[in-house]
Amino acid sequence: MSLLAIILSFIFVILALVLSTAFKLGLGKDIMITCVRATIQLLVVGYILNAVFGLDHPLGIIIMLLIMILVAVRNAAKRGRNIPFVFWKIFITISIVEIVTQGFLLGLKIIPASPQYIISISGMIIGNSMIIANLFLNRLQAEIDLRKEEILLVLSLGGSVKQSIFPILKNSIRASLIPTIEGQKTIGLVQLPGMMTGQIIAGADPIQAVKFQLLIVFLIMAAASLTAIILGFLIYPSLFNTEEQLVTNRFLSP
Amino acid sequence: MEIELKNIHKSFINQGKQQSVLKGISGEVEKGEILTIIGPSGSGKSTILSLCNLLQTPDEGELYVGGKEIRDWDVRNLRRYVGIAFQSGPMMKGTVLENLSLPMQLQGRTLESPQTYMNYVGLSEELLSREAKELSGGQRQRLSLARTLVNQPSVLLLDEVTSALDSKAAQEVEELILSINKDHKTTILWVTHDLAQAERVGDQTWLIMDGQLVEAAPTNHFFFEPNDQRTKEFLHSSRDII
Numbered sequence: 001m002s003l004l005a006i007i008l009s010f011i012f013v014i015l016a017l018v019l020s021t022a023f024k025l026g027l028g029k030d031i032m033i034t035c036v037r038a039t040i041q042l043l044v045v046g047y048i049l050n051a052v053f054g055l056d057h058p059l060g061i062i063i064m065l066l067i068m069i070l071v072a073v074r075n076a077a078k079r080g081r082n083i084p085f086v087f088w089k090i091f092i093t094i095s096i097v098e099i100v101t102q103g104f105l106l107g108l109k110i111i112p113a114s115p116q117y118i119i120s121i122s123g124m125i126i127g128n129s130m131i132i133a134n135l136f137l138n139r140l141q142a143e144i145d146l147r148k149e150e151i152l153l154v155l156s157l158g159g160s161v162k163q164s165i166f167p168i169l170k171n172s173i174r175a176s177l178i179p180t181i182e183g184q185k186t187i188g189l190v191q192l193p194g195m196m197t198g199q200i201i202a203g204a205d206p207i208q209a210v211k212f213q214l215l216i217v218f219l220i221m222a223a224a225s226l227t228a229i230i231l232g233f234l235i236y237p238s239l240f241n242t243e244e245q246l247v248t249n250r251f252l253s254p
Numbered sequence: 255m256e257i258e259l260k261n262i263h264k265s266f267i268n269q270g271k272q273q274s275v276l277k278g279i280s281g282e283v284e285k286g287e288i289l290t291i292i293g294p295s296g297s298g299k300s301t302i303l304s305l306c307n308l309l310q311t312p313d314e315g316e317l318y319v320g321g322k323e324i325r326d327w328d329v330r331n332l333r334r335y336v337g338i339a340f341q342s343g344p345m346m347k348g349t350v351l352e353n354l355s356l357p358m359q360l361q362g363r364t365l366e367s368p369q370t371y372m373n374y375v376g377l378s379e380e381l382l383s384r385e386a387k388e389l390s391g392g393q394r395q396r397l398s399l400a401r402t403l404v405n406q407p408s409v410l411l412l413d414e415v416t417s418a419l420d421s422k423a424a425q426e427v428e429e430l431i432l433s434i435n436k437d438h439k440t441t442i443l444w445v446t447h448d449l450a451q452a453e454r455v456g457d458q459t460w461l462i463m464d465g466q467l468v469e470a471a472p473t474n475h476f477f478f479e480p481n482d483q484r485t486k487e488f489l490h491s492s493r494d495i496i
Binding site: 149150152153154155156157158159160163167243244245 | 307308309310311325329330331333334337338340342344346347356357360361401402405
């Protein structure tokens with residue numbers, strides 16, 4: 001794609017700005033910031049990827065993955081700022097998900113051990129795990145606010161911390177997975193996934209692109225479930241103190 | 255002595271500010287006695303209850319249950335020994351039987367004779383298969399008490415358990431609680447805003463105001479010959495409102 005084509009594509013941004021102004025939506029500043037950020041971020045990533053691919057060294061890949069994980073964790077950790085060690089709990093969760101999925105893909109030689117594959121697929125997995133972590137923490141907070149009485153009831157009857165939170169944990173895990181599952185149900189019918197579209201545009205055989213996309217769909221499903229479950233079990237003990245009392249100020253309102 | 259509070263202090267952080275809820279409460283409750291706790295809203299009455307089964311921990315002071323400091327108890331055993339019934343009679347999702355069996359289920363055991371408990375609290379056995387959340391307020395409160403009794407508590411904490419009920423249901427639940435006390439010699443700490451009820455059911459009554467125990471006296475004495483001027487004023491103003 002030529003530079004001119006990219007410049008011309010800014011017409012879409014102008015269209016959004018005109019609409020925002022015409023309907024007094026007050027989004028002009030946000031649209032501009034988003035576009036500038038997206039441009040800068042993607043350009044920087046493009047150059048970094050170029051360098052990492054050129055380097056073709058495991059250390060380059062590991063550093064790149066670490067940066068991706070840290071940025072994702074930082075974003076997701078905002079949801080549960082008051083939970084002790086929340087940053088590390090999300091870090092451990094996403095790292096396990098990344099290791100399990102990449103271990104599987106590389107171990108069974110489903111993808112070649114090259115930075116192009118590892119980094120691109122990891123980006124999808126880590127990004128998805130970040131969203132799941134966000135959804136999970138958000139839902140958990142809402143459920144605890146709503147069902148605090150049930151937690152107190154189980155504790156007051158001599159139940160354990162785990163018994164008191166388990167139904168809520170289960171609900172939060174389920175709820176955080178619903179968008180992923182629902183999104184995958186209409187895949188290809190409503191919209192073609194970005195990666196598949198990219199491959200087809202780049203000239204790949206559509207069937208080949210579909211096969212690869214299927215791999216990603218299954219992978220994302222597994223990664224999403226793993227993220228919600230691991231994070232759930234790492235987070236819940238922090239919601240209680242040593243005297244098995246619910247510590248309600250562990251969450252900050254979003 | 256079943257319950258003994260020694261200079262109990264408790265404060266909470268509310269909107270970034272430390273708020274003192276209990277300011278040095280001391281008092282005793284004999285085994286099998288009914289203590290009624292009265293006082294204005296927000297005076298700290300419910301907090302006293304939540305400390306007795308360690309749903310909250312005192313910041314200062316000592317609290318003895320059955321002769322043992324609450325922090326020396328295994329917390330789950332303490333919560334079985336000291337049962338609590340909440341104002342709303344909260345129910346878990348599921349049937350009446352599932353709710354009634356909950357205390358046993360939490361210990362990985364099965365409730366042997368749910369019918370006995372249902373009969374005891376005056377609920378029909380036919381209700382066992384109904385969804386618990388469909389029950390009326392009075393039925394919920396009875397079920398809530400039955401569920402607490404499954405653990406065979408020696409102490410029962412009651413937090414405004416009749417305040418959300420109509421007068422007939424309230425009277426029936428009150429009678430049920432009195433029979434629990436009589437049949438099982440259960441020590442009861444009963445928070446109520448209904449002064450007539452406090453007078454009717456109590457052996458001993460405490461007035462809590464602004465986190466302090468203003469007066470503790472045998473119930474008859476408390477209502478007929480209060481010692482403290484603040485008690486006289488509180489009883490007078492509350493009766494005026496009624």
